[in-house]
Amino acid sequence: xxxxxxxxxxxxxxxxxxLAPSIRDALKEEAATYVNDSESSHNGLPESxxxxxxxxxxFLDQVSHPKFTSGVTMIESDGSxxxxxxxxxxxxxxxxxxxxxxxxxxxxxxxVNSSGNDLVYNSTEFSFGLQIDSIGNIEPCDVAECSDxxxxxxxxxxxxxxxxxxxxxxxxxEADVLLWQIETW
Amino acid sequence: xxxxxxxxxxPNQSLLLNIAILSVIVYAVIRSERRIEDSNPLVxxxxxxxxxxAGRILLDPLPNFQPVTVIVLLAGIYxxxxxxxxxxxxxxxxxxxxxxxxxxxxxxxxxxWGLVGIAGAVFADYLLKDDQLQLNRLAVLAIISAFAFDxxxxxxxxLNADASMLVPYLLNGLLFDLYHAVGNLIFVxxxxxxxxxxxxxxxxxxxxxxxxxxxxx
Numbered sequence: 001x002x003x004x005x006x007x008x009x010x011x012x013x014x015x016x017x018x019l020a021p022s023i024r025d026a027l028k029e030e031a032a033t034y035v036n037d038s039e040s041s042h043n044g045l046p047e048s049x050x051x052x053x054x055x056x057x058x059f060l061d062q063v064s065h066p067k068f069t070s071g072v073t074m075i076e077s078d079g080s081x082x083x084x085x086x087x088x089x090x091x092x093x094x095x096x097x098x099x100x101x102x103x104x105x106x107x108x109x110x111x112v113n114s115s116g117n118d119l120v121y122n123s124t125e126f127s128f129g130l131q132i133d134s135i136g137n138i139e140p141c142d143v144a145e146c147s148d149x150x151x152x153x154x155x156x157x158x159x160x161x162x163x164x165x166x167x168x169x170x171x172x173x174e175a176d177v178l179l180w181q182i183e184t185w
Numbered sequence: 186x187x188x189x190x191x192x193x194x195x196p197n198q199s200l201l202l203n204i205a206i207l208s209v210i211v212y213a214v215i216r217s218e219r220r221i222e223d224s225n226p227l228v229x230x231x232x233x234x235x236x237x238x239a240g241r242i243l244l245d246p247l248p249n250f251q252p253v254t255v256i257v258l259l260a261g262i263y264x265x266x267x268x269x270x271x272x273x274x275x276x277x278x279x280x281x282x283x284x285x286x287x288x289x290x291x292x293x294x295x296x297x298w299g300l301v302g303i304a305g306a307v308f309a310d311y312l313l314k315d316d317q318l319q320l321n322r323l324a325v326l327a328i329i330s331a332f333a334f335d336x337x338x339x340x341x342x343x344l345n346a347d348a349s350m351l352v353p354y355l356l357n358g359l360l361f362d363l364y365h366a367v368g369n370l371i372f373v374x375x376x377x378x379x380x381x382x383x384x385x386x387x388x389x390x391x392x393x394x395x396x397x398x399x400x401x402x
């Protein structure tokens with residue numbers, strides 16, 4: 001009657017070992033809950049990042065990044081995907097779970113590394129600091145009309161407000177959120 | 186003078202070492218049990234405690250894979266709820282105190298395993314027919330016990346988190362519950378029969394049946 005219990009238990013172990021990574025990812029995504037507080041700079045970000053530093057990039061919907069096509073993908077600092085918040089106002093990716101960063105550029109560089117270079121950027125060094133030309137290989141003028149009288153650029157937000165300084169001069173505190181998005185003029 | 190004990194083992198090596206130690210303990214205990222003449226179940230509780238404690242500590246490198254749940258379940262079936270709860274307490278307290286870390290969760294672990302032991306006692310007649318362990322039914326109960334135990338222990342997060350965190354926490358832990366469930370299946374498949382032979386020899390005869398036996402003599 002119980003002859004098959006031993007082989008069954010061995011098969012169960014093998015199946016579990018094979019499936020464990022995908023089960024873990026699926027559960028992680030299922031279990032992710034997002035901050036719902038419009039006053040908070042962490043609004044829409046995973047609750048588990050509440051006390052950590054976060055780096056986000058939002059692409060304009062019409063030219064979505066080839067990988068981040070809907071919602072905002074939440075990437076842990078170790079590169080694993082935490083989930084996708086489809087309620088987030090925008091399309092793009094956030095990398096979070098960082099702490100101890102004091103300089104904006106340091107956080108950005110490590111976040112780009114964590115994203116597996118999906119958020120790789122090009123920049124130009126000016127005397128006043130670094131200018132970001134493209135993120136995820138998307139240049140602002142790919143998305144928006146650029147002429148003599150109008151243009152588009154990557155704009156930096158620090159804790160929800162427009163940053164007063166460039167990325168290389170941003171001074172970070174714990175739980176700060178940096179966000180890039182394309183703006184036009 | 187010589188630093189012979191300063192050997193660094195990789196995790197896999199130390200796991201193999203632990204499994205070897207556990208095998209020696211299990212073998213030695215099974216051999217020594219044959220010489221125990223009296224049918225005092227407390228001696229068996231002691232032996233089971235050694236199994237549980239050694240198993241839980243030595244298999245710690247494997248996530249949530251330990252024999253305690255199945256041992257406590259069997260103790261409930263053969264020796265009744267009170268002794269199974271006592272066994273749960275001894276194993277949880279000793280392993281946490283000696284090796285794994287003692288804290289408020291110890292109480293939740295005792296409650297969880299205690300509940301498993303009580304379930305074993307409650308379903309004893311269903312799981313044990315004519316002194317024959319119904320392995321398939323035991324396997325099902327052991328799998329349910331894995332989840333029940335883990336969820337009872339998870340309640341300990343309510344001590345420092347609010348209730349809304351419980352569901353995400355349980356969801357995140359579901360993979361570890363599955364490890365526990367499959368581990369229990371393994372222990373039921375491979376360990377339940379030898380262990381139950383051992384326990385059957387020291388089974389307490391409930392007083393009602395004892396009278397019966399005397400009468401037949």
